[in-house]
Amino acid sequence: MGSVKVTLPDGTSKDFPQGTTAREVAQSIGPGLAKVALAAKVDGNLVDLNAPIESDSAVQVITPSSPEGLVIYRHSSAHLLAAAVLELFPDAHPGIGPPTDTGFFYDFYREKAFTEADLARIEAKMKELAEADIPFERIYFPKEEGLKLFDQMGEFLKCELIQEKAEPVFSAYRTGKFLDFCRGPHIPSTGRIKAFKLLSVAAAHWKGDENSQPMQRIYGTSFFSKKDLDDYLNQLEEAKKRDHRRLGKELDLFSIQDEAGPGLIFWHPKGGIIRKEIEDWLRAELLAHGYDMVFTPHAMRLHLWEISGHANFYRDNMFGPMDVENDRYQLKPMNCPGHILIYKDRRRSYRELPIRMAELGTVYRYERSGVMHGLLRVRGFTQDDAHIFCMMEQLESEVQDCVEFAQLVLKTFGFDRFEVELSARDPEHAEHYAGTVEEWSQAENALMNTLKRMNIPYKYMPGEAVFYGPKIDVKLVDAIGRPWQLTTVQFDFNLPRRFGLEYTAADGKPHTPVMVHRALLGSVERFFGVLIEHYAGAFPVWLSPVQAVVLPISERHTDYARKVAEELRAAGIRVELDDRNEKLNARIRDAQLQRVPFMLVTGDREAQAGGVAVRRRDTGDAGFRPLGEFKSYLRELIDTRTNKW
């Protein structure tokens, strides 16, 4: 029996008998480590703690503090879930059950649907199985033999997976009565799973194919400690409180009307004023960034969409065409063809480039009935769209300007974190893409260089590009850490060619310009939805529909209160007078619930001294301020678009 040399992450190495396990390695480092160990990484491969080490290797013990720890733990949690389901529902057939970013799920095929009550029973059974501390036992099967076994068990879905994915000898894990085709690794035993909760049951399709078997997916989450679990559950509660659909109703910002149709947004006065503020800011910035503002029709001849290709490859996402006289018209799903027509309306010189055409362009896209979601997924929306026509050598600086512009958006609306993704072509399938290999490399390099020059970390996503060009997506991260994809900067090789765009270059000859599609907010609707959730309805002063409310203490203070309101209104401040016959407390409560940033209490003392008693929505009573002073303070908060004050 030989020995193997085990190198630990700190660089030290030690000899062990061949076939020693990672658990024994952990034990030799310290009993404490062995106790918390979940799995191990041997030469970069994740394995079970009791996997034998057969040759010299680098070994790292995976514990709850390792990045991989939680993923493995949740994968094991998914197995625990399946084990519990099979105990209670022998008619359920397990499909797949992976960990996710926030927990885990397991898909089952079963005739009858699981109910909420079933979830509670399953969770109780999981608890029981966890307390029984059942080991996760790794077993190897030759493919044929394993197939036969799963077939005898009636696990037809597992058989399908084994047929497709299994190595000649594959691994499976046994947890009590539950046997699963699984690569692993898993934690040592169910007793280690301390804090978990089942969250919901929903539908899924077998292998994500909607024509395939409908499955029932049970979602759950697990954490190493009860506290982490509680924190997560609280965060879910917090997210629920911020739900823009609920706040949209409570704050009277927008609605969706049954009578009008799903996915179509009605902006109420209070949402409307916020939209106006956003748009005013954006327009001013667009002009400052050298964009031209254009407006294009909402419906155009279908023929135009045939040229652009949308009538073909985008048809499933378009409203049907309408008959007009002897022609067919199409409600626009995109703004690009309109802008292209403006470009094409006369000859263009290289001296004019880049041309940056911006439009708050309202588009209509057909979304399948089950997918609409408040403001975040709708059928009619307004993109803050722009198309940049330029020469290849101008591309980098244009892209940089777009990314900087996106950063300005983030800053202005109080987001401090973002993530960037660069989607490139799949190098294996050049035939799927418009444009030559050289052009693609040039464009991808331009995007990449820009991000590198700007020192922006990004995720490189090969194969994620759309067929017409590579793109940069910016996801902003909101106040409670959720990412939202809004900004997109897309390169386009396709449309300039399809429409035969040209400019006359210095050599006097026609050349084809390149085109960049770019949206910063994405769509005004979605952006608004994200903003509502980000601020939890408590907008900064410049965006608040009502910036201050004046509250006379009793009827005899109404005249003074009215004067206060008029003076603020004259300074362009959105102020309301609440002189309803309600107690001060009640009116304060209403203003708080409406997230009005400032409440101005006016009684005898204030009238006497010519000022207001300021109450802030966040910190409460802020004491007396002379009216003139408060007015300029408020004006400044608005003019500087201050997010925190």
Added chain:
RNA sequence: GCCGGCGUAGCUCAGUCGGUAGAGCAACGGUUUCGUAAACCGUAGGUCGGGGGUUCGAUUCCCUUCGCCGGCUCCA
């Protein structure tokens, strides 16, 4: 589109094992004139999402349709 759940007053919800419905808040009328998160009394308000069926009788049971919610899939 698919799977599951749900549609009762403006809002949030209760209720009817088949005999046409209630609460709180909001609205309206009155009393009260109040100092930092809900004063008091009263009034009015519903073809129980729409259509069809079963039934002496349907808000309740069945079918269908529209919409919403949780997901799948897809995207700004």
